[in-house]
Amino acid sequence: MRKRLVALALTFLSGIAGAQAQTYPSxxxxxxxxxxxxxxxxxxxxxxxxxxxxxxxxxxxxxxxxxxxxxxxxxxxxxxxxxxxxxxxxxxxxxxxxxxxxxxxxxxxxxxxxxxxxxxPQLMVARNNLQANTLAELVAWMKTNPGKINFVNQNAAANVSGVLFEKLTGQKVQFIPYRGAGPAMTDLVSGTMDLLVVQGAVALPQIRGGKIKALANLSPQRSASMPDIPTADETGVPGLHMSxxxxxxxxxxxxxxxxxxxxxxxxxxxxxxxxxxxxxxxxxxxxxxxxxxxxxxxxxxxxxxxxxxxxxxxxxxxxxxx
Missing domain, CATH: 3.40.190.150 (Bordetella uptake gene, domain 1)
Structure with a gap:
């Protein structure tokens, strides 16, 4: 008898759950x-x-x-x-x-x-007047100008990207904390900051408007939505990837x-x-x-x-x- 009651109860609860799923969303x-x-x-x-x-x-x-x-x-x-x-x-x-x-x-x-x-795709972008147009040129410039690159640190992805960049190139950047990509982009456009890693969605309007330049797409392969931007592997720092x-x-x-x-x-x-x-x-x-x-x-x-x-x-x- 007890087993029958338990079975009935389970059937009843299952029916309720099924009815809820069928009426979702209400x-x-x-x-x-x-x-x-x-x-x-x-x-x-x-x-x-x-x-x-x-x-x-x-x-x-x-x-x-x-x-x-x-x-x-x-x-x-x-x-x-x-x-x-x-x-x-x-x-x-x-x-x-x-x-x-x-x-x-x-x-x-x-x-x-x-x-x-x-x-x-995450892009590494730079102020327009930075004396480098590729990652290879950037690393070469940093070797003769140590400690002079200001790297925006506005989130975990940017932070990890900067650390990985240092590890792969043997160069050091100056991490500058920001509360978000908006203020960081404003200062990159004005030339106050040197480098920023940010989603393409944020950077593309400024790139297309000629206000900043893209150094690399940090995906393993080029993006269908921005095929003209080369990857880090292509432009001088193999393995510099950020998801x-x-x-x-x-x-x-x-x-x-x-x-x-x-x-x-x-x-x-x-x-x-x-x-x-x-x-x-x-x-x-x-x-x-x-x-x-x-x-x-x-x-x-x-x-x-x-x-x-x-x-x-x-x-x-x-x-x-x-």
């Missing part, structure tokens, strides 16, 4: 953006939210939560109810590089991957049916020609179809963690450097 959904409005993360989130709304039948409300390199926002998502009504747009800084902070959540265990959205990407993550325990529904809406949006055009204008390369799956993002994030955590830990990079 209200607006919150997409947490871990940075202030106006940046490339915010822009990509709004493009996706606009096009996913039709598939889901409910609005996706953008909530910008800045602070601590995005870790405050990601922590909020980790602690949210796993019901599909809160998820975030994550990236290297928030879901890999944020180990430089003391986190109260686990980057590997406290989230359900929804899918990889894009690969975002950039966007992906959706939900709280751990979010039902698989709901993850599948969000993923389907994401995939449909990425297949839209308007979305593809806007992403290309921002210098964002849409992820492969295999990487757009929850399993694809999980494997991708794991590979990123395995690559970068040892480098970050060996370099002793911490939040105090931000």
């Amino acid at each position: 209200r607006s959904i919150t997409l947490v953006v871990p940075f202030p409005p106006g940046g490339s993360t915010d822009a990509a989130a709004r493009i996706m939210a606009e096009h996913m709304r039709g598939s889901l039948g409910q609005p996706i409300v953008i909530e910008n939560v800045g602070g601590a390199g995005g870790s405050i926002a990601v922590g909020r998502v980790a602690r949210s109810a796993p019901d599909g009504y809160t998820f975030d747009i994550g990236q290297w800084d928030t879901h890999v590089g944020s180990i430089i902070y003391k986190l109260d959540y686990d980057l590997e265990k406290d989230f359900e991957p929804i899918g990889l959205i894009s690969n975002n 950039g990407w966007f992906g959706f993550f939900a709280p751990k325990g979010t039902p698989k049916d709901i993850i599948a529904r969000l993923n389907a809406a994401m995939v449909e949006a990425l297949a839209d020609l308007t979305v593809q055009k806007r992403f290309s204008e921002f210098g964002l390369d849409i992820a492969s179809r295999e990487q757009q799956t929850p399993e694809g993002l999980a494997a991708f994030q794991k590979a990123e963690i395995d690559t970068w955590w040892p480098i970050i830990k060996a370099a002793g990079i911490g939040a105090q450097a931000q």
Whole structure:
């Protein structure tokens, strides 16, 4: 008798869960953006939210939560109810590089991957009047002008890129902390700063406007959205790579049916020609179809963690450097 009651109870609960999944979503959904409005993360989130709304039948409300390199926002998502009504747009800084902070959540265990959205080339850019047009020329100049390069340090990705550049070239830079890419770009354009590592989405308007110059794309291969910019391997510092990407993550325990529904809406949006055009204008390369799956993002994030955590830990990079 007792076994029958337990079985009935489990069947009842399963039915409730199934009904919830079938009626999802029944209200607006919150997409947490871990940075202030106006940046490339915010822009990509709004493009996706606009096009996913039709598939889901409910609005996706953008909530910008800045602070601590995005870790405050990601922590909020980790602690949210796993019901599909809160998820975030994550990236290297928030879901890999944020180990430089003391986190109260686990980057590997406290989230359900929804899918990889894009690969975002990181560019090393310079003030226009810097006496170097390639990385090889930059290294040669630094050898005769030691200690004179000011390198903007506005986030974990920039910090790690600078440390890796020093390791690969044997040259030293002066790290200058900034609170964000916006103020850093302003000072690079004015000539106050020398070098900046930033997503192509941030740098391309200034490059195309002739206000700064691109020294290298820090991806292993050239980008489809900016094919004219050579890689670091091509221009003088082989192995100088820095990852950039966007992906959706939900709280751990979010039902698989709901993850599948969000993923389907994401995939449909990425297949839209308007979305593809806007992403290309921002210098964002849409992820492969295999990487757009929850399993694809999980494997991708794991590979990123395995690559970068040892480098970050060996370099002793911490939040105090931000």
